[in-house]
Amino acid sequence: MKPYHISIDGQAVPYQPGQTIMEAATAAGIYIPHLCHNPEFKPHGSCKLCTVKVNGRSAAACTMPAGEGQEIQNNTPELNATRRAITRMLFVEGNHICPGCEKTGNCQLQAVGYYVGMLDTHYPHFFPTRRVDASHPDVMLDLDRCIVCELCVRASRDVDGKNVFGLAGRGLQTRLVVNSASGLLKDTDFSAGDKAAQVCPVGAILIKRKGYEVPIGERIFDHHTIGEVSLEHDQAVLGADHG
Amino acid sequence: MPLSDADLVHLRTIVARHGGEPTELLQILREVQAYLHHVPHEAMVFLYEVLQVPPAQIQGVVEFYSFLSTTPRGHYDLRVSDSITDQMLGSRALAADLCERLGVRLGETRADGAVSVDYTSCTGMCEQGPAGLVNGLALTRLDRARIGRIAELVEAGAPLEAWPEEFFAVADNVHKPGLLLENGFEPGAALAKLFERGRDATFAELEQSGLRGRGGAGFNTAWKWRFCYEGPDEDSFCPMDKRSEVQRFVICNADEGEPGTFKDRVLLNSHAHRVFEGMTVCAALVGAKRGFLYLRGEYLHLYQPLLAVLEERRRLGLLGQTIQGREGFDFDIKIHLGAGAYICGEESALIESLEGKRGNPRNRPPYPVTHGYLGQPTVVNNVETFLSAAMIALHGGAWFAAHGTEKSKGSKILSISGDCARPGIYEYPFGTTVAEILADCGASDPFGAQVGGPSGTFISDKEFGRKLAFEDLATGGSFIVFGQGRDPLEVARNFTHFFAHESCGFCTPCRVGTALLRNIHDKICAGHGTPYDLAELADLGKIIKGASHCGLGQTAANPILTTLERYPGLYEARLKETVFQPGFDLDGALEVSRRLTGRDDAHAHLEQANQ
Numbered sequence: 001m002k003p004y005h006i007s008i009d010g011q012a013v014p015y016q017p018g019q020t021i022m023e024a025a026t027a028a029g030i031y032i033p034h035l036c037h038n039p040e041f042k043p044h045g046s047c048k049l050c051t052v053k054v055n056g057r058s059a060a061a062c063t064m065p066a067g068e069g070q071e072i073q074n075n076t077p078e079l080n081a082t083r084r085a086i087t088r089m090l091f092v093e094g095n096h097i098c099p100g101c102e103k104t105g106n107c108q109l110q111a112v113g114y115y116v117g118m119l120d121t122h123y124p125h126f127f128p129t130r131r132v133d134a135s136h137p138d139v140m141l142d143l144d145r146c147i148v149c150e151l152c153v154r155a156s157r158d159v160d161g162k163n164v165f166g167l168a169g170r171g172l173q174t175r176l177v178v179n180s181a182s183g184l185l186k187d188t189d190f191s192a193g194d195k196a197a198q199v200c201p202v203g204a205i206l207i208k209r210k211g212y213e214v215p216i217g218e219r220i221f222d223h224h225t226i227g228e229v230s231l232e233h234d235q236a237v238l239g240a241d242h243g
Numbered sequence: 244m245p246l247s248d249a250d251l252v253h254l255r256t257i258v259a260r261h262g263g264e265p266t267e268l269l270q271i272l273r274e275v276q277a278y279l280h281h282v283p284h285e286a287m288v289f290l291y292e293v294l295q296v297p298p299a300q301i302q303g304v305v306e307f308y309s310f311l312s313t314t315p316r317g318h319y320d321l322r323v324s325d326s327i328t329d330q331m332l333g334s335r336a337l338a339a340d341l342c343e344r345l346g347v348r349l350g351e352t353r354a355d356g357a358v359s360v361d362y363t364s365c366t367g368m369c370e371q372g373p374a375g376l377v378n379g380l381a382l383t384r385l386d387r388a389r390i391g392r393i394a395e396l397v398e399a400g401a402p403l404e405a406w407p408e409e410f411f412a413v414a415d416n417v418h419k420p421g422l423l424l425e426n427g428f429e430p431g432a433a434l435a436k437l438f439e440r441g442r443d444a445t446f447a448e449l450e451q452s453g454l455r456g457r458g459g460a461g462f463n464t465a466w467k468w469r470f471c472y473e474g475p476d477e478d479s480f481c482p483m484d485k486r487s488e489v490q491r492f493v494i495c496n497a498d499e500g501e502p503g504t505f506k507d508r509v510l511l512n513s514h515a516h517r518v519f520e521g522m523t524v525c526a527a528l529v530g531a532k533r534g535f536l537y538l539r540g541e542y543l544h545l546y547q548p549l550l551a552v553l554e555e556r557r558r559l560g561l562l563g564q565t566i567q568g569r570e571g572f573d574f575d576i577k578i579h580l581g582a583g584a585y586i587c588g589e590e591s592a593l594i595e596s597l598e599g600k601r602g603n604p605r606n607r608p609p610y611p612v613t614h615g616y617l618g619q620p621t622v623v624n625n626v627e628t629f630l631s632a633a634m635i636a637l638h639g640g641a642w643f644a645a646h647g648t649e650k651s652k653g654s655k656i657l658s659i660s661g662d663c664a665r666p667g668i669y670e671y672p673f674g675t676t677v678a679e680i681l682a683d684c685g686a687s688d689p690f691g692a693q694v695g696g697p698s699g700t701f702i703s704d705k706e707f708g709r710k711l712a713f714e715d716l717a718t719g720g721s722f723i724v725f726g727q728g729r730d731p732l733e734v735a736r737n738f739t740h741f742f743a744h745e746s747c748g749f750c751t752p753c754r755v756g757t758a759l760l761r762n763i764h765d766k767i768c769a770g771h772g773t774p775y776d777l778a779e780l781a782d783l784g785k786i787i788k789g790a791s792h793c794g795l796g797q798t799a800a801n802p803i804l805t806t807l808e809r810y811p812g813l814y815e816a817r818l819k820e821t822v823f824q825p826g827f828d829l830d831g832a833l834e835v836s837r838r839l840t841g842r843d844d845a846h847a848h849l850e851q852a853n854q
Contacts, residue, residue, distance in 0.1 A: 085752075
């Protein structure tokens with residue numbers, strides 16, 4: 001097969017036609033920060049953390065197809081500053097309580113914060129009033145921490161075949177809603193074993209009675225960067241797809 | 244509160260009228276809103292059962308569009324346009340007056356449910372404002388007397404049919420017709436010419452005309468239509484007979500939402516035959532059977548007249564089966580109404596909306612021209628583009644290309660409003676200077692003009708020599724004049740609030756960034772800003788521009804960035820004098836440390852606290 005290549009930060013990276021820039025980068029061991037993207041699901045392109053420059057123009061690496069002649073900038077001071085700003089935006093938009101959150105140390109948003117060198121939230125907080133849905137016997141929804149990445153929406157619809165979640169509202173009011181006549185999670189066929197219950201990158205979907213099973217200090221991102229963890233996971237998924 | 248049996252019967256009728264199609268969800272919800280004055284939870288549950296659309300999708304759609312609501316609006320739902328031109332004409336004082344007379348707070352519904360008053364984004368009546376809407380119908384030329392009369396009519400419970408007709412009168416105000424508007428048009432003439440010439444020759448004429456899309460982006464129209472005709476790459480592997488089975492669609496984007504734009508309103512009001520004929524020419528060329536006119540909700544007053552034009556065209560054999568006696572040439576057009584969402588002017592968001600969904604712009608590629616409505620090849624063009632195409636099909640490519648500039652052929656229709664003696668519609672060949680336009684519309688000594696609306700370009704009085712053309716000032720048609728005495732910061736503030744209100748919320752930089760921009764700009768306008776905030780605006784603006792998903796976010800910071808660049812002095816004059824405004828006494832906070840260390844020399848104090 002004829003070898004195809006794109007260039008990422010000056011490095012030649014092979015790709016297969018039909019692959020996105022993110023897929024090609026992942027296969028080559030190059031980490032591009034992302035939150036709404038997970039190779040197990042259809043790319044979404046909403047968090048914009050994976051913004052790269054393709055021949056000088058901004059594009060989301062997770063949705064942009066790789067193509068001949070692409071000169072891509074990824075790890076540059078300007079793009080990293082943009083990613084830091086976007087991460088901060090996600091923090092101030094919700095109510096994040098990292099030190100007390102069950103997900104601390106296992107949270108991808110927090111880990112991305114470490115990765116992009118975020119030391120404070122910088123922007124004024126919006127302090128939104130958001131609802132907790134504790135109606136379900138096994139799962140709790142704390143929307144204070146939701147970053148509207150739609151991973152649970154996609155997982156429930158495309159993998160579980162249950163279509164439990166959706167988005168409502170517009171602009172800053174955009175929020176996760178539950179697909180039942182009452183709007184409550186207990187009135188859906190959602191279960192703790194669902195894919196959708198496992199994919200939340202933050203602490204918005206929490207399994208009940210499992211709190212702090214792994215002590216703080218022994219959690220994933222206490223010992224590894226999100227770059228390492230993400231590449232390992234994403235490469236395994238891509239490998240399974242192509243293998 | 245459960246729905247009554249009569250309500251349920253009515254809801255069933257609405258759903259049946261729309262064939263029970265999930266793609267009709269937005270149209271159905273508009274009618275439910277009009278009937279029940281909101282879309283209550285019970286109605287969503289009912290629609291979920293009969294349409295088999297998930298409740299979260301129904302709720303998602305209701306909460307996305309400004310003209311739909313989950314809580315009751317008044318039986319008279321009044322909305323005052325909050326566009327900058329309406330504000331300049333005194334709309335905010337009129338809205339306050341209206342609220343006072345009716346005893347209702349802005350944004351709320353009166354306790355008896357009779358009336359609600361709120362602001363709304365630009366209604367496209369900028370040259371005859373202050374404008375508003377009552378139950379979706381346009382109100383023009385509001386003044387104190389009209390506001391008083393409206394309050395009386397509301398209190399008397401007078402049906403809208405009994406309101407004075409002149410309240411709803413919408414004038415065309417065409418002051419300067421040009422290439423397109425001064426030439427007449429017989430319905431069917433362009434189609435007859437098309438069949439006389441043949442498909443390939445007509446494509447060639449269109450190519451020769453150099454027509455570029457009039458929505459603002461300026462993509463070559465002939466190319467777009469050819470891409471649609473050829474279909475997606477995967478189709479090129481299909482046998483020819485299979486390729487002709489692919490459904491194609493023609494969509495006319497009449498979601499003219501850019502503040503300050505109203506020329507499409509005039510074109511649809513007085514030249515609808517040309518627009519529909521342009522769509523039909525397109526259908527003949529690309530092989531489409533179905534077309535849609537996506538009409539913004541604010542132009543509800545045009546809905547019935549446009550249906551009548553479509554009916555007339557069917558009667559004339561210009562729409563429907565076997566058009567102009569051509570066996571196999573079947574094409575018809577349906578009108579879809581929007582429901583108050585500026586983002587639906589973006590072509591892929593418009594398609595989502597047509598499919599009965601929230602108006603989120605899609606990821607591209609693939610582009611709508613190959614993967615559009617229901618995933619099929621789709622042409623989306625603006626009203627003026629289709630009208631131009633009809634005129635080109637009739638008069639030929641050379642006729643059109645003889646006007647304009649090298650890269651911008653033909654003419655451009657402008658909607659001019661703001662501080663000028665003769666606001667209205669003007670048509671110019673591309674290449675015309677801003678100075679000439681300002682002189683024609685009677686703008687005396689303006690300090691600047693916004694060309695292309697909030698997402699376009701602000702030009703100061705030092706730049707009036709610039710030309711209207713894709714090479715210089717591209718525009719969808721909005722042209723707002725600002726006279727001396729207007730405050731550029733207030734203009735930027737209005738636009739910035741507009742973008743924060745209209746952001747769809749899909750991507751982080753636009754969803755959060757536009758709200759941050761709005762808050763920081765408000766802080767400066769309120770006199771609490773510091774130089775730090777100015778730097779923050781510039782920095783944030785650059786990030787939102789560079790990382791946003793679609794044109795809305797990519798242009799949302801322009802009003803602030805362009806005014807910061809041109810009027811830094813005006814911004815600085817609003818700032819507090821301190822270089823940094825601490826939230827607490829920095830030096831005081833060190834007192835404990837000073838006592839503990841026994842130090843009180845100059846280096847143990849912070850200077851900024853004393854500035």
